[in-house]
Every structure is written in structure tokens, then in C-alpha cells.
Amino acid sequence: MNTLIFRTVAPFLTALMALFSIFVLLRGHNEPGGGFIGGLIAVSALAIFGIANGISAVRRALWFHPMAISAFGLFIACLAGLMSAAFGVPFMTGLWVYPVVLGVEIPLSSVMLFDIGVYLVVVGAITSIALALEAGDDT
Amino acid sequence: MTADTMGLTFLAFCLPFLGALIAPALTRLLGHHAAWPLALVPLAVFFHFLGFNAEIARGEIVTGGYAWVPSYNVSFSWLIDGLSLAFLLLISGIGALIVLYSGGYLKGHPHQGRFFSFILMFMGSMLGVVASDSFLMLFVFWELTSITSFLLIGFDHAREASRRAALQALIVTGGGGLFLLAGLLLIWDVTGVTQFSLLMSFGPELRTSPFYLAILFLVLGGAFTKSAQFPFHFWLPNAMEAPTPVSAYLHSATMVKAGVYLLMRLNPVMGATPAWETILPAIGGLTLLVGAVLAIRQTDLKLMLAYTTVASLGMLVMLTGFGSEHAIAAAALYLVAHSLFKGALFMVAGLIDHETGTRDITRLGGLRRAMPVTFLAALLAALSMGGLPPFFGFLAKEEIYAALAGGSLRQVAFTAAAVIGNGLMFAVAFAVALKPFLGAPTQTPKHAHEGPALLWIGPMLLAVTGLVIGLFSAVAHVLLTMPLASAISGAPQTITISAMPHLSLAFGLSLLTVAFGVGVFLMLDRARAAANRLVEDIGWGPDRGFDQGMTGLVRAASAISRLVQPGRMETYMTATFTVIALALIVPPALYGEWPRLPVWPAGMPFHELAVMVLAAVGIAAVLMANNRLTAIVALGIQGFCVALLFLLFGAPDLAFTQFMIETLSVVILALVMTRLKLTPRDPRPLREKIPDGAIAVACGLGFALYLLKVTQGRFDTALSDFFNLYSKTIAHGANVVNVIIVDFRGTDTLGEIAVVMVTGLAILSIIRIRKGRVSP
Numbered sequence: 001m002n003t004l005i006f007r008t009v010a011p012f013l014t015a016l017m018a019l020f021s022i023f024v025l026l027r028g029h030n031e032p033g034g035g036f037i038g039g040l041i042a043v044s045a046l047a048i049f050g051i052a053n054g055i056s057a058v059r060r061a062l063w064f065h066p067m068a069i070s071a072f073g074l075f076i077a078c079l080a081g082l083m084s085a086a087f088g089v090p091f092m093t094g095l096w097v098y099p100v101v102l103g104v105e106i107p108l109s110s111v112m113l114f115d116i117g118v119y120l121v122v123v124g125a126i127t128s129i130a131l132a133l134e135a136g137d138d139t
Numbered sequence: 140m141t142a143d144t145m146g147l148t149f150l151a152f153c154l155p156f157l158g159a160l161i162a163p164a165l166t167r168l169l170g171h172h173a174a175w176p177l178a179l180v181p182l183a184v185f186f187h188f189l190g191f192n193a194e195i196a197r198g199e200i201v202t203g204g205y206a207w208v209p210s211y212n213v214s215f216s217w218l219i220d221g222l223s224l225a226f227l228l229l230i231s232g233i234g235a236l237i238v239l240y241s242g243g244y245l246k247g248h249p250h251q252g253r254f255f256s257f258i259l260m261f262m263g264s265m266l267g268v269v270a271s272d273s274f275l276m277l278f279v280f281w282e283l284t285s286i287t288s289f290l291l292i293g294f295d296h297a298r299e300a301s302r303r304a305a306l307q308a309l310i311v312t313g314g315g316g317l318f319l320l321a322g323l324l325l326i327w328d329v330t331g332v333t334q335f336s337l338l339m340s341f342g343p344e345l346r347t348s349p350f351y352l353a354i355l356f357l358v359l360g361g362a363f364t365k366s367a368q369f370p371f372h373f374w375l376p377n378a379m380e381a382p383t384p385v386s387a388y389l390h391s392a393t394m395v396k397a398g399v400y401l402l403m404r405l406n407p408v409m410g411a412t413p414a415w416e417t418i419l420p421a422i423g424g425l426t427l428l429v430g431a432v433l434a435i436r437q438t439d440l441k442l443m444l445a446y447t448t449v450a451s452l453g454m455l456v457m458l459t460g461f462g463s464e465h466a467i468a469a470a471a472l473y474l475v476a477h478s479l480f481k482g483a484l485f486m487v488a489g490l491i492d493h494e495t496g497t498r499d500i501t502r503l504g505g506l507r508r509a510m511p512v513t514f515l516a517a518l519l520a521a522l523s524m525g526g527l528p529p530f531f532g533f534l535a536k537e538e539i540y541a542a543l544a545g546g547s548l549r550q551v552a553f554t555a556a557a558v559i560g561n562g563l564m565f566a567v568a569f570a571v572a573l574k575p576f577l578g579a580p581t582q583t584p585k586h587a588h589e590g591p592a593l594l595w596i597g598p599m600l601l602a603v604t605g606l607v608i609g610l611f612s613a614v615a616h617v618l619l620t621m622p623l624a625s626a627i628s629g630a631p632q633t634i635t636i637s638a639m640p641h642l643s644l645a646f647g648l649s650l651l652t653v654a655f656g657v658g659v660f661l662m663l664d665r666a667r668a669a670a671n672r673l674v675e676d677i678g679w680g681p682d683r684g685f686d687q688g689m690t691g692l693v694r695a696a697s698a699i700s701r702l703v704q705p706g707r708m709e710t711y712m713t714a715t716f717t718v719i720a721l722a723l724i725v726p727p728a729l730y731g732e733w734p735r736l737p738v739w740p741a742g743m744p745f746h747e748l749a750v751m752v753l754a755a756v757g758i759a760a761v762l763m764a765n766n767r768l769t770a771i772v773a774l775g776i777q778g779f780c781v782a783l784l785f786l787l788f789g790a791p792d793l794a795f796t797q798f799m800i801e802t803l804s805v806v807i808l809a810l811v812m813t814r815l816k817l818t819p820r821d822p823r824p825l826r827e828k829i830p831d832g833a834i835a836v837a838c839g840l841g842f843a844l845y846l847l848k849v850t851q852g853r854f855d856t857a858l859s860d861f862f863n864l865y866s867k868t869i870a871h872g873a874n875v876v877n878v879i880i881v882d883f884r885g886t887d888t889l890g891e892i893a894v895v896m897v898t899g900l901a902i903l904s905i906i907r908i909r910k911g912r913v914s915p
């Protein structure tokens with residue numbers, strides 16, 4: 001499996017898939033997609049990278065421990081839910097703002113923040129399992 | 140109550156917890172001098188509540204609070220009447236002195252900041268217990284006191300005895316709290332109210348309810364465990380493993396009085412029934428005698444005092460349930476008097492221990508020259524505990540005898556119990572206050588000298604307060620004890636007792652008590668030997684029973700665990716899937732609710748059929764594969780076909796997810812296989828494969844039948860209509876699936892991703908264990 005072609009292509013494929021996963025994540029509110037699916041795509045991207053270039057390369061690329069990424073995702077998901085408390089509305093109520101950047105209206109919401117949290121939890125948790133299984137020595 | 144006072148009162152309840160937050164940092168900064176600023180916390184609380192004194196003395200009740208969970212009618216609300224106020228003042232007042240005392244006692248201890256933090260948290264919980272108006276708040280604070288006292292008793296966690304005592308206290312008092320919760324819920328069910336202030340008018344309903352006895356037993360289960368009534372008294376002396384400031388605080392004014400507080404709080408609505416007036420005095424009287432006899436037996440200063448606390452609590456419970464005219468007044472007086480003298484004596488015991496290095500009364504003597512201030516404080520407190528005029532304890536004791544004495548058999552029996560109990564406590568009081576100080580000086584582990592001001596300021600102030608209240612009893616009655624007694628009885632009470640000795644039956648009984656006490660004191664060694672023989676003859680005690688119970692529990696738990704967790708993956712899988720198959724197939728078989736056989740859809744497009752055939756081929760490949768890796772990949776074929784079907788039937792999100800899941804499962808399964816170093820082939824012989832295969836087929840068949848049945852039922856479109864209608868308008872999203880996940884049912888998703896993360900952590904640690912490495 002570890003052929004020269006695969007090793008050469010894998011980083012580009014990973015980058016492309018990672019980009020695509022973010023695209024899927026962000027468009028999820030209106031088109032098919034969302035945090036869960038985006039997260040799974042990103043995990044597959046990292047799995048490909050890991051199979052091609054070894055897990056230490058993945059760990060270096062991720063910079064943080066995948067479990068920390070997962071925990072951070074859960075944290076911002078909670079934060080997205082708790083934001084509503086500041087406005088006196090029930091927990092997890094969606095809050096929307098529409099800032100105009102360079103003449104384009106960009107809808108931003110606590111729901112999106114929540115979805116990003118979901119994405120990070122999925123990426124972190126499943127990547128850490130896959131990496132730990134793949135690793136012979138280190139965690 | 141104006142908005143300002145309400146905010147301030149709320150702040151007063153929060154203040155100890157805020158203090159607990161800053162205590163460690165403050166102690167790191169100031170060392171043991173942090174006690175001075177930290178003592179300001181309870182002091183501020185004390186003075187805030189002192190401000191209510193005038194209103195309460197007029198017979199008013201102060202209530203206030205905030206809605207907490209309005210949908211469940213749960214509020215954070217407080218009720219301050221004479222009873223609550225007396226407790227609030229005792230807790231915060233003695234609390235301030237205890238903070239100062241711990242400053243000196245634990246000087247230089249590496250975890251002094253943590254200790255301050257615990258004790259302030261405990262104080263906050265205790266304040267919450269005695270001021271709660273709503274049942275739920277009472278329960279929350281009640282259990283908080285159990286938890287914080289666990290931390291305090293186990294403070295010296297390196298010693299096993301400490302840990303055992305802490306666990307014991309937690310199990311006994313925390314378990315009792317669960318009884319209390321059930322009792323409170325029953326009260327709610329019977330009366331329909333969740334607040335004590337409203338409950339007060341429901342006395343007749345409660346007393347005549349068919350659930351009265353159940354409620355009574357549940358509430359008593361909470362109160363008796365907390366207040367260390369026989370046979371639950373054993374945790375209290377064991378809790379002496381805690382540093383002395385903890386003992387002085389928990390066992391004088393706070394923790395153990397919580398149960399008594401609860402009984403007093405419920406007395407107006409639950410009291411005056413035959414059950415109440417039988418159980419409470421009987422258990423209380425028994426506890427009084429048991430505690431007093433066990434106290435005589437001890438030679439450790441703290442243990443002697445601990446058992447007299449048990450006895451005093453018995454006395455309070457007895458008086459609360461006795462039901463005579465003076466009984467409530469006597470309980471009120473004794474409650475306050477006991478908090479003052481017992482707090483002082485505990486601190487004296489700790490002071491002696493701190494300065495000499497021992498608490499063993501047989502090794503102490505002649506300290507009066509070395510520790511004159513301590514001696515004075517001990518003497519003043521003991522005079523009050525012994526019930527000699529003009530001390531506060533004397534007033535309490537006179538009132539007790541006035542309440543109990545009489546001609547009936549019941550009155551004679553309880554009077555006798557009180558005289559014996561009080562006499563023994565008299566002897567213990569003076570044994571603690573005189574024996575270490577008089578006689579010839581002895582060799583002690585440390586060279587004895589007077590302790591620093593931080594240590595003696597607390598006992599001295601408490602002991603002097605006992606004297607001052609005794610001298611100016613008229614003022615104290617109006618401000619403190621009369622509102623207290625009125626709140627306990629539910630009707631205005633007058634207390635006139637003063638320190639002036641006057642000829643009466645009660646005074647005669649007092650003299651008898653003193654004579655008996657002096658007698659026991661003079662023959663203390665012989666009395667101790669007699670009490671020891673008695674206890675050894677009985678042999679078994681609830682303390683040992685607790686250990687036996689705990690051992691039995693652990694044994695039973697491990698036996699059950701071995702039964703259901705044998706540790707073989709095959710067993711788990713077989714059990715799980717057998718149960719799934721049975722759950723799917725047995726109910727329709729029992730009720731004859733099989734689905735109709737589906738008809739072959741007419742005009743089925745070719746490509747749909749092709750996908751299904753492909754899925755079937757995938758399954759066949761799994762079965763025929765003689766290599767595990769091939770089987771896993773073949774399983775993926777089937778999964779992709781299902782994803783394709785989802786796509787064809789208009790569920791792109793589902794299909795998308797299914798694709799990713801299939802890909803990743805193949806990757807992860809392959810990784811697991813290589814990691815577990817499984818043989819490439821399945822080594823099971825045919826006779827094992829057939830039952831496993833049967834279970835698999837039954838599961839698949841069950842699911843197929845189930846899905847058929849579900850799709851044949853009427854489909855309720857209410858939910859999908861709702862989501863389709865509001866997805867765009869309310870949640871601003873066109874993708875209904877995603878909007879459901881992240882918005883409509885977002886809280887579910889939050890729970891799910893938490894599960895994903897925790898599962899990840901669990902798998903990670905299992906993998907690490909397999910490597911033979913213990914993760915930190």
C-alpha cells in the first residue's frame with residue numbers, strides 16, 4: 001500500500017479533503033452537510049495521511065493532541081449553548097448576527113459555532129482512536 | 140423585605156463560598172495570618188443576620204428569595220424565623236471563632252489554605268440548611284454539608300483511620316439524606332406545597348394523612364443519622380479523627396445539630412401525635428444514656444466530649460418530642476447553651492493537645508501554671524456544661540427538669556434518664572476541665588506553655604458568652620430564646636427562667652444531678668472500669684456492624700461483577716445479541732402481531748434492484764471469505780450499497796454520513812485486527828459457528844420484521860411537518876436534518892458529542908492498558 005505514488009499524492013489528497021470537510025461543515029445549514037459529516041471527512045483525510053506518511057507526521061501536522069481538539073470542541077459547543085444565557089433566552093437558543101463584510105452579508109450564529117464544536121469533537125475523538133490503534137509505541 | 144436587604148441576604152448566603160474561593164490564595168500570601176481577614180467573612184454574615192433580630196423578636200418572619208427553576212416551581216428562597224435566626228447566629232458566630240482557631244491550630248500546615256476553604260464551604264452549606272424555605276434547597280444544602288464534612292473529617296487523608304471515619308460519616312449522613320429526600324417528596328405529595336413557610340398551615344392534613352407514619356420514618360431517617368441518634372451514633376466519635384477545629388465546629392453548633400433543626404422545624408406540623416411523642420423521646424433518651432455511659436469510658440479528651448455530644452443530641456431530640464409545656468423552651472435553651480460550652484471545650488481539648496502533644500487524660504496534669512488562660516476558659520465552659528448557676532447551662536437544666544418532672548411513669552422514667560445523663564456529663568465536663576490542670580505536672584511529649592491568642596480567643600469568648608447570657612437572661616430570652624422556642628412550637632412562648640436559684644422540684648433535681656455528678660467525678664477511674672466492662676460484655680456494636688455491612692456490600696458487589704462481567708468478549712457479544720434477538724422476536728410472537736408480508740413493488744427501476752443485489756453479494760462475500768481482512772472489506776461493500784439506497788431515496792445527508800462511516804469502519808476494523816494480532820483466519824470450529832450464526836440470523840430477521848411492522852403502521856407526520864414548516868422560518872436553515880441536529884434538538888446533540896468524546900477517552904485508555912502501561 002505504501003507506494004511512492006500514494007506517498008506523493010496523499011498530502012495533496014489530505015489537504016483537499018480537509019478543505020472539503022470545512023466546506024461541507026459550513027454549508028451544512030442549508031445544503032447536505034454539517035459538523036458530523038464534515039468531521040468524518042476530516043478523519044478520513046487524516047487516516048489517509050497517516051497510512052501514507054506515518055502517525056508521527058499526523059501528530060506533527062495536528063500540532064495539538066487529538067483528544068485536546070475533541071475536548072475543545074465540546075467546550076465551544078457548550079459555550080454556544082450557554083451564550084443564550086447572556087440574552088435571557090433558554091439554553092441552546094440560536095442567536096444570529098448578520099455583519100456585512102466588503103458588501104457581503106455574512107450570517108453568523110451560535111448554531112454554527114455549535115456545529116463547529118461537533119466537527120471538532122468528531123475529528124478529535126475518532127482521530128485519536130485511529131492514531132492510537134495505528135501507533136506501535138507512543139500514544 | 141426590600142430589594143436591597145434581599146440582595147444583601149443572598150450575598151450573605153454566598154459569602155462563605157466566595158471566601159472559600161479566595162482562601163487558598165490568601166493563605167499562600169499571608170500564611171496563618173489569613174485567618175484574620177477570613178474570619179471577617181462569617182463575622183459579616185453574623186452581623187447581617189443580627190440585623191434581623193429586632194423583627195424576629197417582634198414575632199415576625201422574614202422570607203425572600205429568587206425563582207430558580209420556575210417550570211418546576213423550585214425556588215432559592217429563605218425563611219428566617221426565631222429557629223433559623225438562632226442557628227444562623229450560632230453557625231456564623233462560632234464559625235468566625237473557629238476560623239481564627241484554625242489559623243493558630245494548623246499554623247504552618249502545608250494545606251492550611253485548603254482547610255480554610257473546606258470549613259468556609261461547610262459553613263455556607265450549613266447556613267443554607269437552616270435558612271432554606273424550599274424543600275429542594277434544604278436537601279441540596281443538607282447533602283452539601285455531608286460532602287463538605289467528608290472533606291473536613293478526611294482532611295488528614297494520609298491516615299487510614301481518617302479516611303474510614305470520613306467515608307463512614309458520608310455514608311451514614313449522606314444515606315440518611317436520601318431518606319429525607321423521600322420524606323420531603325411525600326410531604327409535597329400530601330400537602331402540595333414545597334416550602335416550609337406554606338407548610339405551616341398544613342399541620343392537620345399532614346397528621347391525619349395515611350402516609351403520616353411513612354413520612355415520619357423517612358424524616359427521622361434523615362434527622363437521626365445526621366444528629367447521631369442511637370443506633371447511628373457511631374460516626375460521630377469516629378469523626379474525631381478530624382483536626383480539632385473541625386470537631387469543635389461540626390459537633391457543637393453545626394453538622395450534628397442539623398437533624399435536631401429539622402425535627403424542630405417540623406415539630407409544629409408533625410408533632411403532638413402519639414408516634415412523634417413516643418419515638419422521639421424514646422430514641423433520644425436511649426441516646427442520652429448510651430452517649431453518657433460511653434463518654435465515661437474514654438480517656439481521650441476529644442472522645443469524651445464527642446460522646447457527651449451524642450448524649451446532648453439525645454437530650455435535644457427527647458425534649459423536642461416530649462410534648463410538655465416547658466419541653467420546647469428547655470430544648471431551645473439547651474440548644475444554645477450546648478453550642479456555646481461544647482464549642483469552647485472542644486477548642487480547649489485541641490489547645491491542650493496542641494501545646495502538650497497528648498490528649499490522654501491519664502497523662503495530663505498540673506497545667507494550671509503553664510496554661511492559665513486555657514484553664515480559665517475550660518473552667519467557665521465546664522461550669523456551664525455542669526449546669527451550675529449563674530451559667531447558661533444552669534438555666535437550660537432547670538428548664539429541662541421543669542419540663543420532664545411529674546408523677547406519671549413516663550415522666551419519672553425520663554426524669555431519671557435525664558438525671559443520670561446530666562450527672563455523667565457533669566462528671567465528664569469537670570474531668571476535661573480539671574484533671575489536666577490540677578495535680579502534679581506530668582511529663583508530656585511537648586513542653587507545655589500557653590497557646591497563642593489565636594487559639595484561646597475562641598474558647599474564651601464562647602465560655603464568657605455562656606456566663607453573660609446566664610447573668611442577663613431576661614434580655615437573652617426576649618432576643619433569642621423566646622423567638623426560638625416560639626418557632627419550634629409554632630405558637631408564642633414565654634420563657635422566664637433566670638439564674639436565680641429558687642426552691643422548686645426542678646432545683647431539687649438539679650442538686651441531685653450535681654451530687655451524682657460529683658460522686659462519679661471522684662470515682663471516675665472506677666466508673667470508667669465499670670463502663671468498660673459493660674461495653675466489653677455487650678461486645679458487638681453498630682460501629683463494627685458498619686464495617687461488617689460494608690464488607691458484605693463489597694463482597695456482594697464483586698460477586699455480582701464476576702457473574703455479569705466475566706471479562707470474555709465472546710460472552711458479552713453473545714449475551715448482547717441474544718437479548719436483542721429475543722427482544723425483537725418474542726413480543727410479536729406473544730401477541731401475534733407479525734407484519735404482513737410485503738408485496739413486490741411493481742415497476743421497480745433496474746438500478747435499484749442492481750444495488751440490492753450488490754448488497755446481497757457483499758454479504759455472501761463476507762460469509763465466504765476465508766480471510767478476516769477480506770471479510771471486513773466485503774462488509775464495506777454492503778454498507779456502501781445501503782448508502783447508495785439512501786441516496787436514491789432522497790436522503791443525501793444520511794447517505795453521505797453512511798459513506799464516511801463505512802470507510803472509517805473498514806479502516807479502524809483493519810487497524811484493530813492488526814493491533815490485536817488476530818489470526819488471519821477465523822479459528823472457530825463449525826459447532827461454534829452454527830449457534831453464533833443462528834443468533835446473527837435471528838437478529839437480522841428480527842430487525843427486518845420490526846422495520847416492516849413500523850413501515851406498515853400509520854405514519855404520524857406531525858413532527859416532520861413541524862420541522863419542515865419551521866426549519867427555514869425559525870432556525871434560518873434549509874437543511875432540515877442539520878437544523879434538527881444543531882438547533883431543534885441541539886441539547887441531544889450536545890449529549891451525544893459528549894458521549895463521543897468520553898468514548899474516545901475510554902478507548903484510548905483501553906489501548907494504553909493493553910500496552911502494559913498505566914496511564915496517569
